[in-house]
Amino acid sequence: MSPVVMHTVARMMAPVLLLVSLVLAVRGHDIPGGGFVGGLMAATAFALQMVAFGRPAARKQLRVHPTRLAAAGLLVALGSGIPAMLGGREFLSSIWGQLPLPWSDSLKVGTPQLFDVGVYLAVLGTAMAFILGMGRGEDTTAPDSRA
Amino acid sequence: MTPATLLSLPIILCLGAAAAGQLLPSRAWPKRWLALMTMLAVAVVGAMLLVTVRREGVQAAQMGGWAAPFGITLVADLLSALLVLVTGVMGLTVVSYSAATLPASREAGAYYPLVLVLVGGVCGAFLTGDLFNLFVWIEVMLGASFVLLALEARQEQLEASIKYMSLSLMGSVVLLCAVGLLYGVAGTLNLADLSVVIPGSDQPRLLTAVSMFFLVAFALKAGAFPLFFWLPASYHTPPAAVTTLFSALLTKVGVYALARIFTLVFTRDSELTSTLLLVMGGLTMVTGVLGAVAQYDMRRLLSFHIISQIGYLIAALGLLTRGALTALIAFLIHYIFAKSALFLVSGATARVTRTYDLHQMGNLYRTQPLLAALFFVPALSLAGVPPFSGFFAKLAVIQAALRAENWAIAGTAVVVGLLTLFSMMKIWREAFWKAPPENQPQEPNRPLSLGDGVLGPCMAMTAFMVVLGVGAQPLMELADAAAGQLLDPGEYVQAVMGGRP
Numbered sequence: 001m002s003p004v005v006m007h008t009v010a011r012m013m014a015p016v017l018l019l020v021s022l023v024l025a026v027r028g029h030d031i032p033g034g035g036f037v038g039g040l041m042a043a044t045a046f047a048l049q050m051v052a053f054g055r056p057a058a059r060k061q062l063r064v065h066p067t068r069l070a071a072a073g074l075l076v077a078l079g080s081g082i083p084a085m086l087g088g089r090e091f092l093s094s095i096w097g098q099l100p101l102p103w104s105d106s107l108k109v110g111t112p113q114l115f116d117v118g119v120y121l122a123v124l125g126t127a128m129a130f131i132l133g134m135g136r137g138e139d140t141t142a143p144d145s146r147a
Numbered sequence: 148m149t150p151a152t153l154l155s156l157p158i159i160l161c162l163g164a165a166a167a168g169q170l171l172p173s174r175a176w177p178k179r180w181l182a183l184m185t186m187l188a189v190a191v192v193g194a195m196l197l198v199t200v201r202r203e204g205v206q207a208a209q210m211g212g213w214a215a216p217f218g219i220t221l222v223a224d225l226l227s228a229l230l231v232l233v234t235g236v237m238g239l240t241v242v243s244y245s246a247a248t249l250p251a252s253r254e255a256g257a258y259y260p261l262v263l264v265l266v267g268g269v270c271g272a273f274l275t276g277d278l279f280n281l282f283v284w285i286e287v288m289l290g291a292s293f294v295l296l297a298l299e300a301r302q303e304q305l306e307a308s309i310k311y312m313s314l315s316l317m318g319s320v321v322l323l324c325a326v327g328l329l330y331g332v333a334g335t336l337n338l339a340d341l342s343v344v345i346p347g348s349d350q351p352r353l354l355t356a357v358s359m360f361f362l363v364a365f366a367l368k369a370g371a372f373p374l375f376f377w378l379p380a381s382y383h384t385p386p387a388a389v390t391t392l393f394s395a396l397l398t399k400v401g402v403y404a405l406a407r408i409f410t411l412v413f414t415r416d417s418e419l420t421s422t423l424l425l426v427m428g429g430l431t432m433v434t435g436v437l438g439a440v441a442q443y444d445m446r447r448l449l450s451f452h453i454i455s456q457i458g459y460l461i462a463a464l465g466l467l468t469r470g471a472l473t474a475l476i477a478f479l480i481h482y483i484f485a486k487s488a489l490f491l492v493s494g495a496t497a498r499v500t501r502t503y504d505l506h507q508m509g510n511l512y513r514t515q516p517l518l519a520a521l522f523f524v525p526a527l528s529l530a531g532v533p534p535f536s537g538f539f540a541k542l543a544v545i546q547a548a549l550r551a552e553n554w555a556i557a558g559t560a561v562v563v564g565l566l567t568l569f570s571m572m573k574i575w576r577e578a579f580w581k582a583p584p585e586n587q588p589q590e591p592n593r594p595l596s597l598g599d600g601v602l603g604p605c606m607a608m609t610a611f612m613v614v615l616g617v618g619a620q621p622l623m624e625l626a627d628a629a630a631g632q633l634l635d636p637g638e639y640v641q642a643v644m645g646g647r648p
Contacts, residue, residue, distance in 0.1 A: 067257070071169035078163050081155075081211075091155040092211040 010052035017045035025120050035116035039123025047131050059132055066132060070125030077118025080111045150199060151208035154221040154274060156192045157231055160185050161267025168260040175254035182242045182259040190235025197228040205642035207276065215643050216337035220276035222643050225629035226476060230273045230403060233483055237395045238266045240604045244491055245388040247600035258298065265291035269396045273403060276643055278326050278336040281404060289315050292397060295389050296381060307381035314377035318367035325360030332357060339643035341412045342636050358413040358420065369401025371461050372431035375454045383446035387494020390446060394453050395487045399479060402460045409464065410633040421465045428462025429559045436566040445493045445503045448570060455563060456482050463544050466551050472630035474543030477622055481536040481615055488525035488608035492518065495601050496578055505574065509583035519579045521605045528612045530568035536615035
């Protein structure tokens with residue numbers, strides 16, 4: 001007997017949770033939220049998949065190996081600090097620019113947003129490594145530690 | 148390069164390379180070369196930083212351009228810069244030793260990224276100018292060390308890592324409590340700002356209590372009496388390369404943190420803290436060396452010596468004179484190299500004999516003469532025999548104790564030195580000198596050989612010890628200048644806070 005309610009809710013909630021996680025991540029620059037909370041929220045979406053459909057399904061939906069995701073996030077976050085250094089300012093100093101939009105005013109973009117993207121990915125990857133690791137116990141600490 | 152770049156580069160390099168290493172395909176050689184090059188770069192940056200600080204004084208940078216005490220401050224005085232340089236050199240040594248000793252499947256995995264995270268955490272701890280960040284960097288370092296300890300997932304390693312992890316986390320809780328309490332009392336965690344705010348605080352008793360929290364937390368990280376028991380319970384289980392990395396860097400961060408806060412922040416109750424540190428240092432020396440004398444497992448024996456040498460450092464900090472701090476810094480540098488050399492050699496002997504049990508070794512003096520020499524020099528150096536680096540370092544500690552008319556510490560240091568010599572000679576007698584035990588299992592189909600590149604890192608460490616011994620003067624001058632900076636925090640505060648009071 002398949003748990004119909006659980007499956008249906010999990011399938012419906014996943015896009016909602018991911019959307020909320022993105023909203024949290026984007027609004028976080030000026031109001032409560034940010035990459036960290038956003039990443040955690042995204043991890044709950046995948047955790048729910050694991051509860052409903054099992055670990056392999058959740059792993060498949062994540063597509064990327066969790067520790068590689070975390071590593072990529074760390075690189076993005078570190079990388080967001082480099083442009084300021086190249087410009088002779090201190091590491092992680094923020095650089096802001098205006099992105100003109102055709103349909104409205106221009107959008108304010110800058111390196112702190114890139115930093116938040118990195119944090120989002122790193123938190124999602126780390127949390128998923130833990131959660132998937134609890135699901136089975138192996139195979140998540142490193143993509144390749146099977147000696 | 149600007150000082151700000153130099154200050155942030157060791158951390159960026161290590162963490163960036165760790166992340167890149169995790170993204171690389173699962174092959175041994177790309178990860179190995181990435182780690183080697185990164186460690187080399189960290190050592191070079193450390194050397195440049197040291198030169199800059201020596202020439203232009205204490206360097207500070209505010210990450211993101213947010214001024215202290217609100218932003219994240221990185222700061223390097225001579226002690227920090229010297230330790231970053233040594234960390235880079237040790238990283239390079241350990242990575243090249245790992246390349247020679249570890250199986251390719253281990254190298255292809257998460258091993259090098261974890262080593263890089265650990266080294267990045269250590270560099271961060273040495274360079275940060277903020278107590279909360281110090282806590283974070285210590286956690287980064289410990290997190291990587293937990294995984295490195297348990298990476299092979301053998302039963303004894305898992306047992307060791309449970310002990311190590313639970314006790315370390317206990318220390319972290321105490322440290323976090325201390326940081327929180329201090330923030331409540333002083334309203335800032337920037338070290339330079341604290342050093343200005345605390346002397347004028349109206350809650351001296353509370354601050355004394357907080358300083359005791361810090362003492363307990365960092366003493367646990369340093370492996371000092373009576374909080375050392377996690378160390379001999381865990382250090383003998385991972386591969387020799389990992390033990391070397393741990394012994395060279397982890398406990399030293401605890402000692403560095405103690406030296407930093409008790410020279411920069413909590414200077415008001417120096418009578419109380421220095422008495423406590425002296426008692427703690429003396430007892431650490433004695434218990435460590437007595438523990439070592441009783442051991443017959445080579446790595447356990449060496450682990451107990453870590454503790455006994457930490458005692459010298461803590462006692463030197465307790466004396467808190469310029470001579471004593473000079474001795475502390477010189478001893479710290481000497482001892483990182485000496486202990487690492489011994490652990491590397493213990494790994495090499497285990498490759499030849501397939502055991503760490505001294506009873507089952509023997510005759511290595513004849514079969515591996517070069518290895519015997521590479522053990523002999525650091526062993527004598529650790530015990531404090533001239534002309535190696537240990538002699539000058541130990542002499543400086545004892546002189547400082549005599550000058551402070553602290554006969555108990557001076558006497559303890561001499562006796563512990565003799566006992567160290569005794570237990571080093573025990574290893575020498577058992578592993579290298581005596582005839583091999585009769586019932587040694589013969590395995591003709593498994594040739595007992597060292598393998599390529601194992602002795603290189605050992606030789607480098609031994610060479611450092613001879614150089615630091617024969618040419619001790621430059622190190623002593625550098626240590627003296629660094630001690631001067633520690634005792635007169637004015638330059639440090641000025642560099643961090645700029646013109647503002």
